[in-house]
Structures are given as structure tokens and as C-alpha cells.
Amino acid sequence: MAKFRISLNMEYCRSADKGFEEGVKIASELGYKYIEPMVHTGWGLLSEVQYFHSFSMEEDTLLMKEICDKYGIKVSSISGHSPLMKPEAAVSRLTRAIIFASALDAPFVNTDEMVKPDWMDDAFAHEAMKYSLTKAAMVAARHKVNICIEPHGIYTKTAEGLLKIVHLVPSPWIGVNWDTGNSYLAGEEDPYDGLTQVRDYVRHIHAKDISMEQSTQERGAVTGTPVGCACGEGMVKWDKVFEIMEPVDREIFLSVECGKIDEAERSLVFLEKALGNMLIKD
Template sequence: MFKLGVISDEVSQDFEHSLKVISELGATHVEVRDLWGRNVSQLSDSEINEVSNLVRKYGLEISNLDSFIFKTYINDSESHRRHIDTLRRVIELSKKLDLKYTRIFTFWWQGELSNYLNQLIERFQPVVELAEQEGFHLVVENEYSCIVGTGKEAREFINRLGSKYVRVLWDPGNAFFARETPYPYGYDAVKDLIMHIHVKDAAVENGHYTWKPVGGGMVDYRGQFKALLSSGYSGVVSLETHYVPPSGSKEEGTRESFRGIVSILSELGVADKVLNLRK
């Protein structure tokens, strides 16, 4: 059975408040990206200890730490070097928390994957070597603003890369924005490579792509969750809603989307098995 998580800054930059909300919703895990106005990679060792203590206080577990690695241009060599240094720090912090993987991107989109695949493989070699040396996994997020945006592209890239330490962070909402049908087509391309999942819903309204509360968009999450249950996926599914209701807040958007997830899981008869009901 998979576990439910929430990315903390999709609620608030106030980390403790986010943890209160996430615990109240019934998730079991928190994904840590930006908090206290900084990316997690910028935290000191003592601040990471504080993060760990707060998470335990609210009865949660950390799924992973999120950096911005390779959200930069592929030809920017200086930025490439800095991002590798940042990745070293994220791996160090992750290991302090006994975590097994971190998220990574594939550079800002400037054209089709076929035009950049060889260069992308070359740019990834130092981080693949680092991951293999550390025995630590990198999960490539399919990100619509980056070179690898769809499930099909993620499969092609990781097959070419050929490292068991590089796997997929599957994001159906991003695939939708990248003009792929996330389920079943995108998912089928990567289902045996997935180590982590982000959930957000989307739709096209009057010709424009827009984020929606989970269950209120065009991504087939009922089919997606059913497939995950059938596959035996036991990793974390993290809510990254991106949706903010009109005149509302990120917290309200997260609450609405989480209710949407619970509604779908209830239809599938597994909500009580996934939610933290120990309160």
C-alpha cells in the first residue's frame, strides 16, 4: 500500500504550521522543499536537526528532501558546477536523516529531447558517478518546463543513461502540461521505474492550461490510483497541489486537493488503509 505525503511549502513557509496541517489531514509523510524562506539545501546541520525533531513531534515521517538541482540552462557550465555542489550537500543532509533519494531535474526546456539527449547524458555523468559512489538514488522529475517533461521522455532518457541509481519521480500533472495523457500512457512508460510520485491536477479552460484541485481536473486519478494499488507500489504519493482557490490561500488549495484524494481513495475502498487514523 502506498503512503500519502504533502510538500510542506504547499501549505506554508512556516514549517511547524505546515506539519500541524499535514498531520491533521491524515497524511503520514512530509516532503521538505522550501521552509523558513529558504530551500532545504541551504539549511545548517542544526536546522536539519530541528526539522527532524518537529516532524517527529507531529507523528510524521520525511519522505525526501527536494532541491532545485538542474533547474538551470544546460549550457551554463558555472551553474552546472554549483548545482553539483548543492547536490552533494543535499545528499549529505539526506543521509543524516536516513533518506534514500532526492529529486533532480533535466535543465530548462529549449527544444525537443532528441536535440539534447546526448548533451543531457554528458551533463548527468558527474551526478550519476556521485550517486553511485554514495549508494544514493536520484529521482528525475518529469517537469513540463524542463527537457524531460513526459513519461515517454523519462523512459527514453533513463534507458540511455543506464544507471540503477537514477529512477523516476512521476508527476501526472506535469505530464498533462507537457501535452501527454498521464494515465494510462505516460504512466505505462515509466511504471517500473517509479520511486516517488507527485500529485496535482490540471485542465484546459478556454485554451489555457490551469491547475485544479485533485479530482476536479482532467487527469484520471481514479485510474492512476487504482493502477498503483494493483502494481503494489509502496512508496510515497506526495500532494503538490499548485492549485490556489480564487481569493484563497495555498493552505486552502492543499486542503481541498487532499479532500479530493481521500474521496477517490474512498471510492476505491482503501482510504482507511492509507490515511493516518491514529488520532
């Protein structure tokens, strides 16, 4: 039977203009034991003045660990989203994110295909992604970190398209980060049928719910969204998600991806109750 741990994607404090350490502190106060930080290259102005939660990979990895230890928090995964169709950016970014994750004992780095340029056809796009993933998979194997591809773009909006990318490179270190909200919003197929098709490759889940209002406005018109509403307050059928994943014999992180602090608080309460005996209590 699948067992779940609950984490919190740091996007939850973006709208509150909180920096990384303040975001970690609040997550701990809400009752979370794990977080999924976003990382970036270079020096972002908003992050440097502590108005944004993303953490620069120019910093010492142990600085992130030091901050997390201070508040009794562990890193479950790294949000290292890199444009797989743009190797000149993706290879360096993913490589560094994997090394960062390894130093923090975080076994997952999440990414997606991002945006396809108009001048790139489908065959070219998949060759570019294959190159990016080939390079990254070698690093992932050395560091024993999973690269998890999530539904977020034009190719990953269907289970077939998502698996095609996963299978571009034959590596046990490439799997799926299933995003419950993005798969629902894409509207290309039943999201629960899609989850069933990719279930054996799911290593990590973005627990993202979609409000009725957003569903009405955007379903079928977008392939993803940055954050959702509080888990249990939207259109996602969580009992169905857990039912589909139940036969999988491994631990899986549910990383809550909402947009507000109070939504993060309500999401934790909901998921702890909904998971029942499938929840690992640390």
C-alpha cells in the same frame, strides 16, 4: 499490488507566506504524516524571515528532523530540483540534497532537466545531463537514495524523452517521479499512455491536479506548473492513475502538490477515499 503512502509537498503553503516550521505544523494539523520539503543552498532572505517554506542545506540536517519530530511528521522525499543541463550547479546541489535526504531516512530526491539555454543543442544538453547524473548517481548509490526525474521540461514532456534521460546513466538509483499535472499540461501525448510507458521506473509520484480553467489556458502551451488545484477537483483521472500503477509491486509515495492550505486538506480526504485498500495507513 502497489501500495501508497500520502505526503505533502511544502509548496502548499507558499501562497500563505509560511515558513518551514509553520508549514510543518499546519501539515500535521491537517492530518498528514509525511512531507516533501524543498531545499536550497545559501541563505534565502524570505526563508530566513520565515515567509517561505524552503529549508537551507547550510543548516544541520538534524534541525529539520527535530522540527518534524516535534509535530509527528516524517520526511518522505526531498524536492532538490537542480538544473541537470547546468552541471556547475546541479552536481553540488543534487549531491547535497542526496546527503540531506540520507540523514533524514528519506529515500527519494526529486529533480528535472530545467531550462535549456539557447546556445546548447540537444546533443550537448544530453551530454551535460549525463555528466550531472553520473556524478550524482555515485553519491546516490553510497547513500541508497533514489534520484527521481520528473516530467517538467522540453525533454521530459514525453515518456520517450523522460526515459532517455533516465537511461543516460545505467544506475538502479535513477528513476522517475511522475507528475500527474505536468504530464497532463504538456499535451504532447496521452498522459496515461505516458505513465504506462514509464511505470516500471516510477518510484515517486507528484499528486498534482489541474483545474479546468488552467487546462483551457495552458494545456499544450507549457511543460509544467509549480502547483495544481486540490486532488479530485481537476482534470486528472485518478482512478486511471491507480489502475495503471496497481500491478507494480512496491510502495510509492503520492506527494500532494497543490497551492493552498485548504486544497491540501481536501486533497488528503479525496486520496484516502480514492485509494481504498491500496493506501498504507500508518
